[in-house]
Amino acid sequence: MVFSGGCQCGTIRYDINSKPVLAYCCHCTDCQRQSSSAFGMSVWFPASAFTLTSGALLTWTTRGDSGNEKTCTLCPDCGTRIYHSFPDQSDTLSVKGGSLDKIHEIDPVAHIWTRSAQPWVLRLIDGELCHETEPENFDHLVARFQRKPD
Secondary structure (H helix, E strand, O other): OOEEEEOOOOOOEEEEOOOOOEEEEEOOHHHHHHHOOOOEEEEEEEHHHEEEEEOOOEEEEEEOOOOOEEEEEEOOOOOOEEEEEOOOOOOEEEEEHHHEOOHHHOOOOOEEOHHHOOHHHHHHOOOOOEOOOOOOOOHHHHHHHHHOOO
């Protein structure tokens, strides 16, 4: 299974030769700013399955709302975020859902950082698996995502 994606201007293109490990919506203020929207969608894939097929990524490091360090990659021309990586998760990339060509094929399993969510979004996600902040670990979300039918 191959997932392809890229940036808004077309400079960056990539392929991921793997099924996703996890998909969720994040409502932290960083994701809201980064996506210029109410939330961001993160889709985890093994880093070893990611291949950049065109362009060169710009990289910078910051700290998320959790305080954890994250490395962000983006298109140097249009600024589209492509993925985040984390020092403690060496083979995991958190690919930004909007950069995937077929994001409609991936259903998120949860919402995190809902304490920062826009009030109108909270009304829409009532009853979904939600976390007020970032879970201590994502094992239960990965397990739930992996149980979902294809």
